[in-house]
Amino acid sequence: MNTMTLERRRLDEAPPLTPETMVAFERVQKTYDGRTLVVEDLNLSVRRGEFLTMLGPSGSGKTTTLMMLGGFEQPTSGRILLEGQAVERLPPERRDIGFVFQNYALFPHMTVAENVGFPLRYRGVRGAEAARRTAEALAMVKLGGFGERRPAQLSGGQQQRVALARAMVFNPKLILMDEPLGALDKQLREHMQVEIRKIQQSLGITMVYVTHDQLEALTMSDRIAVFHEGRIQQLSDPVTLYDQPENRFVAGFIGDNNTLSGEFLGTENGFGVVRLADGSRLFATGAATGHGAGVTVSLRPERLSLGSGDLQEMDNRIAARVLDRTFLGDRVRLSLEAFGDAALVASLPAAAGAAAMPGDTVTLCCRATDCRMLTR
Numbered sequence: 001m002n003t004m005t006l007e008r009r010r011l012d013e014a015p016p017l018t019p020e021t022m023v024a025f026e027r028v029q030k031t032y033d034g035r036t037l038v039v040e041d042l043n044l045s046v047r048r049g050e051f052l053t054m055l056g057p058s059g060s061g062k063t064t065t066l067m068m069l070g071g072f073e074q075p076t077s078g079r080i081l082l083e084g085q086a087v088e089r090l091p092p093e094r095r096d097i098g099f100v101f102q103n104y105a106l107f108p109h110m111t112v113a114e115n116v117g118f119p120l121r122y123r124g125v126r127g128a129e130a131a132r133r134t135a136e137a138l139a140m141v142k143l144g145g146f147g148e149r150r151p152a153q154l155s156g157g158q159q160q161r162v163a164l165a166r167a168m169v170f171n172p173k174l175i176l177m178d179e180p181l182g183a184l185d186k187q188l189r190e191h192m193q194v195e196i197r198k199i200q201q202s203l204g205i206t207m208v209y210v211t212h213d214q215l216e217a218l219t220m221s222d223r224i225a226v227f228h229e230g231r232i233q234q235l236s237d238p239v240t241l242y243d244q245p246e247n248r249f250v251a252g253f254i255g256d257n258n259t260l261s262g263e264f265l266g267t268e269n270g271f272g273v274v275r276l277a278d279g280s281r282l283f284a285t286g287a288a289t290g291h292g293a294g295v296t297v298s299l300r301p302e303r304l305s306l307g308s309g310d311l312q313e314m315d316n317r318i319a320a321r322v323l324d325r326t327f328l329g330d331r332v333r334l335s336l337e338a339f340g341d342a343a344l345v346a347s348l349p350a351a352a353g354a355a356a357m358p359g360d361t362v363t364l365c366c367r368a369t370d371c372r373m374l375t376r
Contacts, residue, residue: 106166
C-alpha cells in the first residue's frame with residue numbers, strides 16, 4: 001500500500017458520465033490512519049448492465065472499494081455517484097443496492113423464504129406481494145421448493161443461492177458480491193460461476209464482484225479492474241487483459257507467465273526487437289521505448305510450441321534445455337533453461353510434449369504477437 005500525506009496532487013481525469021454509467025468513482029481516496037492510503041485516487045465507472053470484477057491480492061484495496069460503494073465504509077475524499085447522484089454519505093439502506101457477503105449472512109432461525117423476504121419486510125412490502133416476489137426470487141436461483149427449510153439444512157451452494165435471491169428480491173439497481181464463492185469446493189465453485197453469470201445476463205442487472213481468483217474473474221466478467229497497492233493497474237475485458245497486460249504486475253498476476261529481461265534495440269518489420277542477456281534477440285509487440293532502454297518481455301507458457309514443420313512461420317526460435325517434465329493429463333508442462341540461464345515454462349498439448357524429456361535440447365518457437373514488451 002502507498003504511504004503519503006493526504007495533500008491534493010495532480011489526479012487522473014475522472015471518467016465521463018454518460019446515460020450508460022451506473023456507478024462512478026471520482027478521485028476517491030480512503031485512509032484509516034491519516035497516513036496510509038488503502039485506496040488512492042480512484043477513478044472508475046461501471047456501465048449499466050455490466051458484470052465488472054475487482055480483482056487483486058489481499059490488501060490491494062478492492063474490498064474497501066466495494067464497501068465504500070455499498071455504504072459500509074465512507075471515502076476520506078472524492079465522490080461516489082450512483083446513476084448520477086452522490087451517495088458517499090448515504091447509509092447502505094438508502095442506496096438501493098443488494099449485497100452478497102462471503103459468509104452469506106443468513107439468519108439461522110428463519111426459513112429460506114423468510115430470509116429471502118427480509119429485505120421486503122424492511123421496505124414495508126408484506127402479504128401476497130411479498131410472497132409472490134419471494135417465490136420469484138427463489139425460482140430464479142432454482143430453489144423453488146426450499147422455502148420452508150432452514151439454512152442449516154442446505155448445502156453451501158444452496159445457501160449461496162439463497163443469499164443471491166435475497167439480494168435480488170427487491171429489484172435493486174445494483175448487486176455487489178464480495179468473494180461469494182470462497183467457501184465452496186472447486187467443482188461447485190465453477191458451477192456457481194456459470195449460474196451467477198447466467199442470472200446476471202438474463203436479468204440485465206449490474207453486478208460488481210470482488211475476488212482474488214484470476215480464473216474466476218476471467219470466466220465471469222465483462223470487464224476486470226486489477227487492483228494493486230490501492231490503485232487500478234489495468235481495466236480491460238478479459239481477453240485484452242490476458243493477451244495485452246499493461247505492466248509487469250498485471251502480466252505476473254493474471255495467469256502463468258514467463259518474464260524475460262532485456263534491452264530494446266528498435267523496430268524491425270513492424271515489431272520491437274529485444275536483446276536478451278546472452279545476446280539472443282526476440283521480436284515482440286508493445287509500447288516502443290528508447291533505444292537501449294530496459295524492458296521486460298511477457299510470454300505465456302501456452303504460446304510456446306516445439307519446433308516442427310511450421311517453424312519457418314514463427315518469428316522467434318528459442319534453443320532450450322529441458323530441466324523437468326510434468327504430465328497434467330491433456331497437457332505437459334516443461335521447465336526449461338534458455339538464453340544462458342533464464343528459466344522458462346512451456347505448456348504443451350500432451351501429444352506434442354510426449355517426446356521431450358529432462359536433459360533434451362529442444363527448439364521452442366512463438367510469434368512476435370505472443371511476446372509483449374513491458375516497461376513498468
